[in-house]
Amino acid sequence: MSMQENIITVRLEAPAHGGHVVARHDGRVIFVRHGIPGELVSIAVRDDAEKARFWRGDVVEVLEPSEHRVPHFWPLADALASASRGVLPVGGAEFGHIALAAQREIKGQIFLEQMQRLGGIDATEHGFTGVRAPEGEAADALGWRTRMAYAVDSKGRLAMNAFRSDEQIPVKEMPLAHPKINDLRLWELPLAGISRVEVAVGSGAEEPVLVLFIEDGSIAGAAGRAAKRLPEGTNAAALTQVAGSVADGRGALQRLRGRTWLTETVAGHDYRITGEGFWQIHRLAPAALIERVMAQLEPSYGSRIADLYAGAGLFSAPLAKAVGDDGMLLSIEGAPGTSKDALKNLRELPQAVISQGRVEKTLSRELNTRKTKLDSIVLDPPRTGAGKIAVSAMVRSGAKKISYVSCDPASFARDTADLLAAGFRLSEIDVIDLYPHTHHMETVGLFIRN
Known part of the structure; x- marks a missing residue:
């Protein structure tokens, strides 16, 4: 993030769909992230072309905070901490600075x-x-995600993207992820040569873990080396992006170790979910x-x-x-x-x-x-x-x-x-x-x- 951006002060108004709060400046509508309605804030303006229908911005300083503002539980997603380091916040926890009750009130308004x-x-x-x-639900509403998708940056590090950006931010523990996902310590794996990592964990106490390594080519080499470093008992598969490999275009799923599916039991029925298959998060x-x-x-x-x-x-x-x-x-x-x-x-x-x-x-x-x-x-x-x-x-x-x-x-x-x-x-x-x-x-x- 360049700190030469246009920094302006605005009063935040109503919440808007997509995780934004509306602000106005010189007649221009700005969709602002990481704020709370009613706050007076300084924002870094982005997508600010003169002919644009609206601009976008991120809060970089809070001058008059809302009573509902709380310390963000994840420093990498904290817009204020990120701005102080001259970087963008990672996406995926954009309401983490708002008390839970207020989050739900804002969602209701939206x-x-x-x-x-x-x-x-x-x-x-x-x-x-x-x-x-x-x-x-847990009192802090953390640890709920049984599915996670990560990028791998140019240095082979586990990463996530900033909002509406190609910028990849190295990550370790993700507080919203199920504890069994964080326990895999995916950030310690040799990920060079792998473009994407997807991981799923069963919601039951004894369910196994499935890790998907999604690449651009063959599973040989990088994915196999990473799979060997996973904890004992972890299932692993590779999804290769080979043109025409399957009808739905996702690629060919190949087992590296263990199984290529998870099992879930809900309301007395057992379900099998193959690695890339959809399941509630x-x-x-x-x-x-x-x-x-x-x-x-x-x-x-x-x-x-x-x-x-x-x-x-x-x-x-x-x-x-x-x-x-x-x-x-x-x-x-x-x-x-x-x-x-x-x-x-x-x-x-x-x-x-x-x-x-x-x-x-x-x-x-x-x-x-x-x-x-x-x-x-x-x-x-x-x-x-x-x-x-x-x-x-x-x-x-x-x-x-x-x-x-x-x-x-x-x-x-x-x-x-x-x-x-x-x-x-x-x-x-x-x-x-x-x-x-x-x-x-x-x-x-x-x-x-x-």
Whole structure:
């Protein structure tokens, strides 16, 4: 970070989606990170081209602090400490300077604003009462991440990127990471020649660890040397980026030692998650989300339900058990590798139909083939949301209930507007803080056909 940047003093206003607080200077809107609404701060202005619609900035000094400001738990992510060293703060803990209760209040304000601006509704009139912590959360809300992704810098050191920057900052312990991830001491491994490290740990007490080394070429050499230095009993695999190796473009997963998958047990069901497969990040998220979805849909024996963007089958398994032999659970996932996990996880449930493909096309095709309609749907789409085409397919499915799990309030709000226009009403909203110390949040909304 160059300290020759434009430093200005501003009063911070309302919070904004994406981890920012709005400020204004000479008529220009500036999206500021690492501040708290109401503070008077000095910021280093970035992306400040004269013709830019807005500027961005980072707090480098606090002149009038908020009562909710606390010492950051991670010095590398502390904007003030980083500015004093002339470097950028690492990303991934952008709310760490805010007391937890205030973090959740700010997230609630952002959720309300997004629902009003993009969804066209007042969320408080549809069941929203605020952002809550998941049951069983630690008092400091640290150590919750069961999945981590790291870069490797040009010197072969474990690193993470600064926000919206190619600058890579060497890291060691990551306070939000599950203790078993930090116990691997990945920063001590010989990582030269490896471009990226992904690590996953089971949320249960006895689950093994899986480490993925993602490279640009062959696994020979660098990944093998690093794997040998891992603690005894650690599983390791390499994901090579070889063109055309697999259909989903992720590359070829090859075992280095131990297994290439993790096992999870949630709500009495065992799941297998292959190394690169999707799984909820927060250690409490799988159980918390299953509880909410099951409570919203109230699945009955013999009913027909679709699980869209189903991943490894987190919701598919309990729903399939609930509908029984006379029902149908249609589990649709786009990623081929993750869909294979779902096949394994649901193999003992013949009422579960696993289909791999784009949701908006696959849902209509499967229902037309079976000449049937749905009773209800659960969907957990990527951050970009479902979109108009997928929403239209859900509307045509005949489903009377939709439980929508979302990790982004903006896309949830846009899809809400489309569902309301199609004849659904939003009857329940539960927003859970499954990403503490970051700006992210998880929403579970229940839509009922009018």
